[in-house]
Amino acid sequence: MIDKREILGLASTQGLTAHVVEKDYALGWALAGIYAHPELSETWVFKGGTCLKKCFFETYRFSEDLDFTLQDESHLDEAFLQRVFSEVSEWVYEQSGLEFSSDSQKFDIFANPRGNPSCQGKLSYRGPVSPRSPPRIKLDLTADERLVLAPVEVPIFHPYSDAPEGGIMVRSYAYEEAFGEKVRALAERTRPRDLYDVINLFRNTEARPAASVLLDVLRQKCEFKGIELPKLTDLDPHRGDVEGAWGHMLDHQLPSLPPVEAFWEALPEFFDWLLGGTLAPAPAAYRLSRGETVIRERTLRIPVGSNAQTYLEIIRFAAANRLCVSLDYVKETGQRTAPLIEPYSLRRTSDDNVILHAWDVNKNGHRSYRVDRIRGAQTTNATFVPRYEVELTPSGPVSIPPTERRSSNFGSRRAGSPYGTRPARAPRTKSRNTSGFGSGPTYVYQCGMCGKKFNRKTMNGRLNKHKAPGGLPCGGRTGFLVDTKY
Structure with a gap:
């Protein structure tokens, strides 16, 4: 098990309580145990807010529960659950030292x-x-939820030093299905976390699915529950309740609590988009300087110190939530400054420096900051309306079709593991899926300079060197999502 100091250090740098970070750590190992168990890994499908945090967006709010749709109703049996979770607990303890008490x-x-x-x-x-x-940790298990899209196999985000070699793989809802279920939840119960989730997902334009796809998922989800498609007017009577519970339900899950008004007032734009309306033109990205490339990897890989990595995560969270950031920054002259910024883009220059492009609120102008000179970053409650494209969010959810599960995904199993004596499962083979979802969606990106299109299995707009349609080399390195094929 990791040392207490690791939890306290992460809590301090992320602006959260130690108990929230510890629970995130425990959630990761619980998922590892569940998906290492041969009776659970093929039929339990991970979903909900914790799924969005652990599988798709690291900068998402911290969540506390584990929600699953079970594809085998016989698992909803108390004796079965007591047995398998006793085995999960033993396996997790042997692998990590983290104790889940069977009693x-x-x-x-x-x-x-x-x-x-x-x-x-x-x-x-x-x-x-x-x-x-x-x-x-609360578990919520149901077996009668309609799965509209095929589940996907994805790695979870588990940023702790004792993570299993090869990572932790889980079987989860497809991103579009997780998004659609959140919209339905907003209509059914209109809780603060549902509002936060829906608008946060909508704002991530890089990962945003086609409105028609989300609407189809939502329609089938609502039909299954016997409810009407949600409308903005259905939510208006609940605004007071959401505003009253906003801080109580979300404050402990976020490094900084954004104002509820910024999320509620984004609902009209969301519903216009969902129902086929025309969105206002999105702001353009800040222009690329010669030799610059945008950094949008899902996990940052930059040659700077660990503190800078932490500050960048704070900045990414603020950007996703449209919150200004107070920087502690050292200029080239050695002068210490504290600019209040709107963060927009992280880029690598031709001389291999990593630069944060931002808008200085007090000086009312664009500024760039070398990441290795950032000494601190703190989110504020001041919101901003983007004047450029926000390029600091991750490049989007990882969409991986079901494949053969490798035991190495969970590290080497020790002698005496409760799973070690069970017969090995046959390799998972791909089955023919006439709906077209079995292999996952294909994302079509178009180069902003030459117009050439590229098909991707993951949502990543970063382009390699390529030739323009006329055959000449193109300098474009950023693609824009123009279509999603299913």
Whole structure:
């Protein structure tokens, strides 16, 4: 198990409590244990807010629960769940030293509003900073949810020093399905976290699916629940409740709480887009200087110190939430400054410096900042309306079709592991899927300079060297998402 100091250090740099970070650590190992278990890995499909955080966007809000759609209803049995989670607990302890107490596991099987079995479970754990009373992870399990798109196999974000070699792979909702279910949840219960999630996903233009695809997913999800497609007017009566609970429900999950007004007032634009309306033209990216390339990797890989990496994560979070950042910055002359900025883009220059492009609020002008000279970064509650394209969010969700699962994804299993004596599973083979979703969507990017189009299986607009349609070399290195094929 990792040292207490690692949790405290991450909590300090990310502006969160140690217990929130510790729970994120425990969630990662719980997922590792579930998807290493041969009876669960093929039929449990990860979903919900924690799925969005762990699978698709590292800068997303921290979440606390594990939600799954089960493709085998027989798993909704208390004795079965007690047995498999005792085995999961033992496996996790052997692999990491993190203790999930089998004695305190609880599983409540009940009939949901459709008369079908569901389960709410609780897993207690004792981590590096846990108090005497062990904290709990809530499980929400259902077997009668409609899966519109084929699940995808993705790595989770687990930024801790004891992460298994090869990472942790899970079987999750496709991004479009996770987005659609969040919109339905906003219509059903109109909670602060649903509003935050929907607008946050909508703002990430690089990862935004085609409106027609999301609408089709949403329509099928609503039909299954027997509810109408949501409309903006349906949400208006709930605004007061959302505003009243905004801080209580979200403050502990975010480094800095953005104002609720900035999210509620974005709903008209979201519904216009969803229902086929015309969006206002998006702001253009700040112009590329000669030799510059945009850095939009899902995980930052830049040759700077660990503190700079942390500051960049704070800046990325602020950019995604349209919050200004207070920098602690050292100029080339050695002068220490504290500019208030709107962050927009991270780029590598021809001489291999990493530059943050931003708008200085107080000086009312564009400025660039070398990342290796940033000594600190703090989000503020001041919001901004983008004047350039925000290029600091990750390049988008990883969409990986189901493939053969390799045991190395979870590290080497130790002798005596509760899973070690079970028969090995046959390799997973791809089945023919007439719906066209089995292999995942194809994203079409178009070079902004020469117009050439490129097909991608992941949402990544960074382009390699290529030739323009006329055969001459093109200097364009950034593509724009123009289509999604299913």
